[in-house]
Amino acid sequence: MDQGTASPAPPPHTGLGARLVRRKPVGRLVAEGGRGEGGTLRRSLGVWRLTTISIGATLGTGIFVVLGEAVPEAGPAVVLSFALAGITALFSALSYAELAGTIPVSGSSYSYTYATMGELAGWVIGWCLILEYGVSVAAVAVGWGEYLNELLDGTIGATLPAALSAPPGDGGVVNLPALLVVLLAMVFLLGGARESATANAVMVVVKIAALLMFCAVAAGGVRAGNYTPFAPLGLAGVNAAAATLFFSYIGFDAASTAGEEAKNPRRDLPRAIILSLIVVTVLYCLVAVIAVGAMPWQDFTGSEAALAGILQDVTGHAFWSILLALGAVVAIASVVLAVLYGQTRILFSMARDGLIPTVFSRVHPRTGTPRANTLIVSAFCGLLAAVVPLGRLADATSIGTLFAFALVNLSVIVLRRTHPETPRGFRVPLSPLLPLLGFGFCLWTMAGLDLITWTVFGLWLAAGLVVYFAYGIRHSRLNTLEEEAR
Numbered sequence: 001m002d003q004g005t006a007s008p009a010p011p012p013h014t015g016l017g018a019r020l021v022r023r024k025p026v027g028r029l030v031a032e033g034g035r036g037e038g039g040t041l042r043r044s045l046g047v048w049r050l051t052t053i054s055i056g057a058t059l060g061t062g063i064f065v066v067l068g069e070a071v072p073e074a075g076p077a078v079v080l081s082f083a084l085a086g087i088t089a090l091f092s093a094l095s096y097a098e099l100a101g102t103i104p105v106s107g108s109s110y111s112y113t114y115a116t117m118g119e120l121a122g123w124v125i126g127w128c129l130i131l132e133y134g135v136s137v138a139a140v141a142v143g144w145g146e147y148l149n150e151l152l153d154g155t156i157g158a159t160l161p162a163a164l165s166a167p168p169g170d171g172g173v174v175n176l177p178a179l180l181v182v183l184l185a186m187v188f189l190l191g192g193a194r195e196s197a198t199a200n201a202v203m204v205v206v207k208i209a210a211l212l213m214f215c216a217v218a219a220g221g222v223r224a225g226n227y228t229p230f231a232p233l234g235l236a237g238v239n240a241a242a243a244t245l246f247f248s249y250i251g252f253d254a255a256s257t258a259g260e261e262a263k264n265p266r267r268d269l270p271r272a273i274i275l276s277l278i279v280v281t282v283l284y285c286l287v288a289v290i291a292v293g294a295m296p297w298q299d300f301t302g303s304e305a306a307l308a309g310i311l312q313d314v315t316g317h318a319f320w321s322i323l324l325a326l327g328a329v330v331a332i333a334s335v336v337l338a339v340l341y342g343q344t345r346i347l348f349s350m351a352r353d354g355l356i357p358t359v360f361s362r363v364h365p366r367t368g369t370p371r372a373n374t375l376i377v378s379a380f381c382g383l384l385a386a387v388v389p390l391g392r393l394a395d396a397t398s399i400g401t402l403f404a405f406a407l408v409n410l411s412v413i414v415l416r417r418t419h420p421e422t423p424r425g426f427r428v429p430l431s432p433l434l435p436l437l438g439f440g441f442c443l444w445t446m447a448g449l450d451l452i453t454w455t456v457f458g459l460w461l462a463a464g465l466v467v468y469f470a471y472g473i474r475h476s477r478l479n480t481l482e483e484e485a486r
Helices: 016-021 026-031 047-058 061-102 109-117 119-156 176-191 193-221 234-258 265-294 306-315 318-352 371-387 390-418 433-446 451-475 477-485
Strands: none
Touching: 016 119, 026 109, 047 193, 047 234, 047 265, 047 318, 061 109, 061 119, 061 234, 061 265, 061 306, 061 318, 061 390, 061 433, 109 119, 109 318, 109 390, 119 176, 119 318, 119 371, 119 390, 119 451, 176 193, 176 318, 176 371, 193 265, 193 306, 193 318, 234 265, 234 318, 234 390, 234 433, 265 306, 306 318, 318 371, 390 433, 390 451, 451 477
8 A cells, every 4th residue: 555645544443542552563663674665775784884874973073063062061071071971872872772683673763662662652753863863964064064164264265155154043144065065965875875884984984083183183282270170060061061962972873773774783783883882982082181171161162163273273283173174074974974874764664654655765776775765855954954053953953862762761671571582682781770771861961951942842742743643643554454453
């Protein structure tokens, strides 16, 4: 049945409450792996490429761009904020690792929640993931434009005019570089998953080298006095910065969206998720320690290219800041590529389940990619990046991510009880303690976000419920399964 053209209503004798909590069988989720409309996704990714997808989606924006927003909130204690955000992410990463090794599909936490808590909960998480992935692509792309201007200024002595490099809210007309990097990522994704992963792996190596170079050069400018007072804004400032910086960790779950294109997903997905988070957290904390030691924390205000400025001040030469800007341009481009990949695969799973139009699950027979899906998502994210400022995008992404992560932690506990016999490639130690800690840390970090962000999140969820009751519940593939079962 093509739910993209028909509008089948749910069976009239199935109660609304029952439809909202119906769960998609785990066995069916796994059996459908890779299948789309008109073709199948190709299993071509090993543990190395999966790990670099996860690192590629994570490492970059938080340290290259959002650091300039987080330091004024916490002062030198931003190092603790990175650690706190990393611990919060670690608990959720362990839960993701178990679920990815148990239900290795492209839907990530959407599919995990659908299988454990029911259709409405699954839809809500899927809607949050659209916010997490789609909006974060736009936010990252905005930061890419900042470093592109740094690179142009250092190499040719000119920058793009404000009208073409900033959104309306930041004094411009359109952020053309942000749009450009999204379209560039789109071109890679249209070529195929393996080709995109290879390009991403190269970019990951470049950006790790750029950050290590920053640490080596900027260490010469560290001054002990810059660390005092260590926490000028207290614990509240540390928590507020952690909430902002959690945006920097959202990419580690990108590997889970590659579940249907991994060669050995039960084994490799858990390894990729945990390894990537460890690498990213260590690098973030190391760079943050040196950055706040090399420049007074008050000077970070309003800087979205802080690291390049630090190298310029420390060395007195433009060469190192130009080199870092080049690394940042590559680094942030890889985040856009990896996160955009994740968004398309989540929508692929939701469309296959009938909750959004079929066009998102159509697979191109030659490339084995959801081509129409990629084109639509890229156009939306590119437009968002071109006209919306970075700060508000980052906070909106964080709250959607934290909510999704909170339910992933609960999903581990539920799945242990409902499907104890299902093979698992990894098991969270000390369950249910660690998943419950992950759930609690997510809620605590969410509490650090401002009222405007909560308001936007509430409106987003309300819009999602309207879409679900107007479209998703009527087109759900579970309607067909229920009819066949009678």
